[in-house]
Amino acid sequence: MKNRLLLLPALLGLSMTILAQRPPAINSPEVHPDHSVTFRYFSKKAGKVTLNGEFLKAPVALTKDTTGVWSVTVSPVTPDIYPYSFRVDSVELADPNNTYIFANERFKRSIVDVPGDKPLVHALQNVPHGKISYRLYESATLGTSRQLLVYTPPGFDPNGKTKYPVLYLIHGGSDTEETWTKVGRANLIADNLIAQGKAKPMLIVMPYGNVRPAPMGDFTKDMVNDIVPFVEANYPVVQDSKHRAVAGFSVGGGQTLNIGLTNPDKFAYVCAYAPYTATDEFKKNFTNWSPNADALNKQLKLFTISVGTDDFLYEPVKQNIAMFNEKKVVVKPLVVPGGHTWMNCKLYLANTLPQLFR
Amino acid sequence: MKNRLLLLPALLGLSMTILAQRPPAINSPEVHPDHSVTFRYFSKKAGKVTLNGEFLKAPVALTKDTTGVWSVTVSPVTPDIYPYSFRVDSVELADPNNTYIFANERFKRSIVDVPGDKPLVHALQNVPHGKISYRLYESATLGTSRQLLVYTPPGFDPNGKTKYPVLYLIHGGSDTEETWTKVGRANLIADNLIAQGKAKPMLIVMPYGNVRPAPMGDFTKDMVNDIVPFVEANYPVVQDSKHRAVAGFSVGGGQTLNIGLTNPDKFAYVCAYAPYTATDEFKKNFTNWSPNADALNKQLKLFTISVGTDDFLYEPVKQNIAMFNEKKVVVKPLVVPGGHTWMNCKLYLANTLPQLFR
Numbered sequence: 232m233k234n235r236l237l238l239l240p241a242l243l244g245l246s247m248t249i250l251a252q253r254p255p256a257i258n259s260p261e262v263h264p265d266h267s268v269t270f271r272y273f274s275k276k277a278g279k280v281t282l283n284g285e286f287l288k289a290p291v292a293l294t295k296d297t298t299g300v301w302s303v304t305v306s307p308v309t310p311d312i313y314p315y316s317f318r319v320d321s322v323e324l325a326d327p328n329n330t331y332i333f334a335n336e337r338f339k340r341s342i343v344d345v346p347g348d349k350p351l352v353h354a355l356q357n358v359p360h361g362k363i364s365y366r367l368y369e370s371a372t373l374g375t376s377r378q379l380l381v382y383t384p385p386g387f388d389p390n391g392k393t394k395y396p397v398l399y400l401i402h403g404g405s406d407t408e409e410t411w412t413k414v415g416r417a418n419l420i421a422d423n424l425i426a427q428g429k430a431k432p433m434l435i436v437m438p439y440g441n442v443r444p445a446p447m448g449d450f451t452k453d454m455v456n457d458i459v460p461f462v463e464a465n466y467p468v469v470q471d472s473k474h475r476a477v478a479g480f481s482v483g484g485g486q487t488l489n490i491g492l493t494n495p496d497k498f499a500y501v502c503a504y505a506p507y508t509a510t511d512e513f514k515k516n517f518t519n520w521s522p523n524a525d526a527l528n529k530q531l532k533l534f535t536i537s538v539g540t541d542d543f544l545y546e547p548v549k550q551n552i553a554m555f556n557e558k559k560v561v562v563k564p565l566v567v568p569g570g571h572t573w574m575n576c577k578l579y580l581a582n583t584l585p586q587l588f589r
Numbered sequence: 590m591k592n593r594l595l596l597l598p599a600l601l602g603l604s605m606t607i608l609a610q611r612p613p614a615i616n617s618p619e620v621h622p623d624h625s626v627t628f629r630y631f632s633k634k635a636g637k638v639t640l641n642g643e644f645l646k647a648p649v650a651l652t653k654d655t656t657g658v659w660s661v662t663v664s665p666v667t668p669d670i671y672p673y674s675f676r677v678d679s680v681e682l683a684d685p686n687n688t689y690i691f692a693n694e695r696f697k698r699s700i701v702d703v704p705g706d707k708p709l710v711h712a713l714q715n716v717p718h719g720k721i722s723y724r725l726y727e728s729a730t731l732g733t734s735r736q737l738l739v740y741t742p743p744g745f746d747p748n749g750k751t752k753y754p755v756l757y758l759i760h761g762g763s764d765t766e767e768t769w770t771k772v773g774r775a776n777l778i779a780d781n782l783i784a785q786g787k788a789k790p791m792l793i794v795m796p797y798g799n800v801r802p803a804p805m806g807d808f809t810k811d812m813v814n815d816i817v818p819f820v821e822a823n824y825p826v827v828q829d830s831k832h833r834a835v836a837g838f839s840v841g842g843g844q845t846l847n848i849g850l851t852n853p854d855k856f857a858y859v860c861a862y863a864p865y866t867a868t869d870e871f872k873k874n875f876t877n878w879s880p881n882a883d884a885l886n887k888q889l890k891l892f893t894i895s896v897g898t899d900d901f902l903y904e905p906v907k908q909n910i911a912m913f914n915e916k917k918v919v920v921k922p923l924v925v926p927g928g929h930t931w932m933n934c935k936l937y938l939a940n941t942l943p944q945l946f947r
Contacts, residue, residue, distance in 0.1 A: 256695060276679035321634035324682040327697055330765060336688045337614060339697070355725070355734055363723040365770075367713070376713055390748045407688060412723075 257300060259328040260315075260343045266307035268343060270315070271328070275299040277319045284315030284343070285572055293317075310347035311574045312414065314340040333573075334413045336441070337405035342414060350423075352581045353416035358426035359385030363418050368461040372452040373442060379458065380408055381466070382418045382435035384425055394469045396588040397434045397462060398500075399454065400580075401479030401486050404446075404507065408439040414573045420581050430584040436462050440483050447512030451490045455497065473532060476500030476587050480576050481544075482507045484536075488551075489516055495530040500587050503536045504579040505544050505571055508551055517554070524559035533586050534562050537579040539569035615658060617686040618673075618701045624665035626701060628673070629686070633657040635677045642673030642701070643930055651675075668705035669932045670772065672698040691931075692771045694799070695763035700772060708781075710939045711774035716784035717743030721776050726819040730811040731800060737816065738766055739824070740776045740793035742783055752827045754946040755792045755820060756858075757812065758938075759837030759844050762804075762865065766797040772931045778939050788942040794820055798841050805870030809848045813855065831890060834858030834945050838934050839902075840865045842894075846909075847874055853888040858945050861894045862937040863902050863929055866909055875912070882917035891944050892920050895937040897927035 259271035270282050272293060280293040280301040286308040293301035314333050316323050325332055326341040333340040350356050361384045367376050384395070400417060402410040411417040417435055424430035438458050442450045454477075463470050477498045479487035484506025491501030493516055508517075534555075538548040555562040565582055569575040617629035628640050630651060638659040639648040644666040651659035672691050674681050683690055684699040691698040708714050719742040725734050742753070758775060760768040769775040775793055782788035796816050800808045812835075821828050835856045837845035842864025849859030851874055866875075892913075896906040913920040923940055927933040 274679055319680045320678060321632055322677045322680045322682060323685075324680060325697055327681075328695075330694045332690055332697075337686075339683055339685055339690075357734075360725040360734075362725075365721040365723075365776075367718040367720075376715075376718075388748070390746070418723075 254327070257328050259326055260341075262343065262345055263304075266310060266345050267304055268308065268345065269302055269304040270317075270326070271300055271302045272317050272319065272326070273300055274319060277301070279318075279320055281318045282315060283318060283323075285313045285570075285574065286311075286315075286345075290318065308345055310345045310351055312342055312344045312353065312416065312577070313574065314342055314414070314572075316340045331413075334407045334409040335405055336407060352423055353420050353577050354423070355419055356423055356426070358422055360422050361385050361387065361418055361425075363412055366461075366465075368457060370453050370457045372449060372457050377439050377453075378408055379439060379461075380412060380437040381462070382412075382421060382437070383466075384421065384432035384434070386432070387434075389467060391467065393432075394467050394474075395432060395434050396474035396476070397436055397466075397468050398476040398478060398584075398587060399436050399438065399458070399498075401438065401440045401477070401483030403480045404441070404482030406480075406483075407441075408437050410573075411435075411437045411576075415576050415580065417580060420577060421584060424581065424584050431588045433584075433588060434462070434466060434468060440479070440486055446482065447486060447489050447510050450486050451493065451512075454486075454490050455494060459497070472497050472499040472530065474499075474588060476502065476533075476583075478502035478504065478580070478583060479506075480504040480579070481571065484508075485510055485513055489513060491534075492516070492522075492527075495527055499530060499532040501531060501534045502579075502583045504576060505538045505542050505548060506536065506551065507544060508547060520558065522558060522560060524561075528559075528561045531561070532589070534560065535565060535583065535586070536562055537565040537567070537575075537582065539567055539571070539575045541568065541570040542575070543571050612685070615686050617684055618699075620701065620703050621662075624668060624703050625662055626666065626703065627660055627662040628675075628684070629658055629660045630675050630677065630684070631658055632677060635659070637676075637678055639676045640673060641676060641681075642671055643928075643932065644669075644671045644673075644703075648676065666703055668703045668709055670700055670702045670711065670774065670935070671932065672700055672772070674698045689771075692765045692767040693763055694765060710781055711778050711935050712781070713777055714781055714784070716780055718780050719743050719745065719776055719783075721770055724819075724823075726815060728811050728815045730807060730815050735797050735811075736766055737797060737819075738770060738795040739820070740770075740779060740795070741824075742779065742790040742792070744790070747825060749825065751790075752825050752832075753790060753792050754832035754834070755794055755824075755826050756834040756836060756942075756945060757794050757796065757816070757848075757856075759796065759798045759835070759841030761838045762799070762840030764838075764841075765799075766795050768931075769793075769795045769934075773934050773938065775938060778935060779942060782939065782942050789946045791942075791946060792820070792824060792826060798837070798844055804840065805844060805847050805868050808844050809851065809870075812844075812848050813852060817855070830855050830857040830888065832946060834860065834891075834941075836860035836862065836938070836941060837864075838862040838937070839929065842866075843868055843871055847871060849892075850874070850880075850885075853885055857888060857890040859889060859892045860937075860941045862934060863896045863900050863906060864894065864909065865902060866905060878916065880916060880918060882919075886917075886919045889919070890947075892918065893923060893941065893944070894920055895923040895925070895933075895940065897925055897929070897933045899926065899928040900933070901929050
């Protein structure tokens with residue numbers, strides 16, 4: 232995880248033929264003790280290089296030294312994990328010297344981890360670690376093999392007497408099944424909160440949520456008819472609604488509302504993070520929705536909607552919350568600073584986990 | 590795994606604010622039934638765009654249409670998984686529209702999967718699938734937490750009576766612990782060969798092999814003192830040399846030779862793929878090496894060195910094979926067409942697996 236070795240080929244003197252094809256290895260990003268960060272990019276030919284990052288209000292320019300190394304040092308930033316990218320003339324790209332990529336289908340960004348002076352909730356700490364398994368399942372709904380990730384907590388015994396609860400955790404619309412671990416650090420957040428006694432040991436299942444042509448309705452079917460049965464056939468889990476939670480971000484937050492609120496007999500915990508709900512499926516399910524609020528409120532142990540005040544979905548999310556209030560469905564809002572970002576996703580998840588399966 | 594949805598945000602009509610920041614989603618790479626492939630890149634501002642790929646002898650130019658979409662269709666290529674990248678003016682980058690990235694610390698390339706008319710040995714097929722687990726272990730040797738991947742075969746039961754053999758499989762010098770699965774498809778190769786009865790069910794442990802400042806000697810210690818004990822404490826495996834194999838590519842091939850041949854009491858199967866051996870550690874271990882060849886040949890159930898005739902290491906690898914022959918150490922060479930590539934890595938692994946643990 233740490234101490235990635237960027238200079239290895241140079242240290243080994245690996246074939247000059249190969250090396251000649253590659254730019255020199257440089258250290259980027261370099262995080263300093265005061266939480267400032269230096270970003271570097273090598274190019275003798277570029278005319279202009281800028282840095283864009285979710286810790287910046289606007290892109291900043293890098294300056295070139297005589298050896299072709301462009302660099303900029305940004306002021307101390309609040310410790311967190313941030314996406315960033317370079318723009319080199321007309322081209323936006325991930326940092327060539329950074330191994331850590333934002334798992335996404337629509338853009339290539341790098342991520343930089345600015346550690347806190349005390350370990351943050353998503354930091355790799357010296358606590359027992361769970362593991363992440365990459366599994367293939369057959370989706371009868373979608374007629375294909377799909378991959379999902381399963382976090383199992385420390386001490387997990389697939390054949391032991393302990394039966395676990397399960398959180399089904401869905402990524403955003405152009406993310407992948409890896410985004411919740413690679414960017415959201417869901418596994419480390421769970422490790423840390425479980426070690427502190429703040430979260431119950433649980434499985435976290437992270438499916439691939441992108442489905443065509445009906446991302447909402449068909450994914451609900453995939454979840455209910457394929458994913459949950461696959462998990463329950465292969466893991467020692469409690470098979471009732473009080474031991475199933477569904478959560479998701481953005482498009483995955485919309486999927487969460489559709490999946491959870493149309494199946495309250497299956498999921499007693501429904502946690503939508505900045506949900507995107509401008510979809511036909513949401514309209515179909517909720518425009519003329521007249522739930523038996525009392526019954527639903529009894530079925531749902533937790534229904535929460537989280538959003539940041541700078542999120543571009545802040546207004547529609549507030550309207551959604553108002554709609555649920557109007558229908559007397561008890562929803563617990565979490566409104567915090569921040570935008571439609573994975574920094575906020577980590578915060579939402581860390582807020583959710585202690586409330587699950589109580 | 591399949592049917593990645595590139596158009597999802599557009600289909601959902603996701604916020605125009607966000608969309609406006611992004612180039613249009615385009616289909617790249619598009620693999621045609623005749624094994625030709627179309628690559629596309631969007632830019633209204635670029636002056637020149639070229640494609641470099643390991644299926645090409647030299648880069649080819651893309652041409653721009655009136656909408657800013659650059660494209661080129663390459664002639665049918667031999668079915669395989671290939672790395673490729675674009676060069677846009679001075680900038681080399683991965684294909685922004687392709688989710689699949691070559692896991693590497695020194696470059697950002699995309700990979701394209703050209704399927705065979707009949708399924709290739711690395712293809713996702715309708716057979717029982719093993720799983721890949723991402724694990725953190727504490728390396729006392731290196732004083733840090735490191736990540737490794739563990740493939741467990743279909744039907745694996747951590748508490749069952751079956752004890753498994755283990756292949757320790759090491760990546761190349763600037764690769765990561767994910768390269769053998771993401772690019773090498775080690776898990777699917779194993780799934781398929783096990784389903785065909787050609788390989789024995791086994792664990793495949795893929796550590797992170799890059800170590801500083803002594804990539805060879807310190808990694809041997811990490812392997813013997815930390816990785817193997819971690820695996821044997823956590824998985825039902827047979828703890829003797831005849832049930833341990835070590836294999837690796839390039840720098841990992843050099844590590845394989847150092848680890849395996851200096852510990853023949855621990856590893857009875859030693860499989861070096863295009864090993865890079867111009868290292869102090871290799872010199873130290875093998876320059877004045879005078880093994881008891883008879884004893885060593887009895888300990889080693891398989892010692893194989895694989896290389897392609899176009900590999901830039903072909904000559905030194907041939908010299909290594911000659912050196913082992915001269916010392917009467919039985920080595921089984923596999924010399925095939927091809928270069929220092931991950932296409933060849935898959936071939937080497939598929940050749941090795943049926944020979945292990947017999």
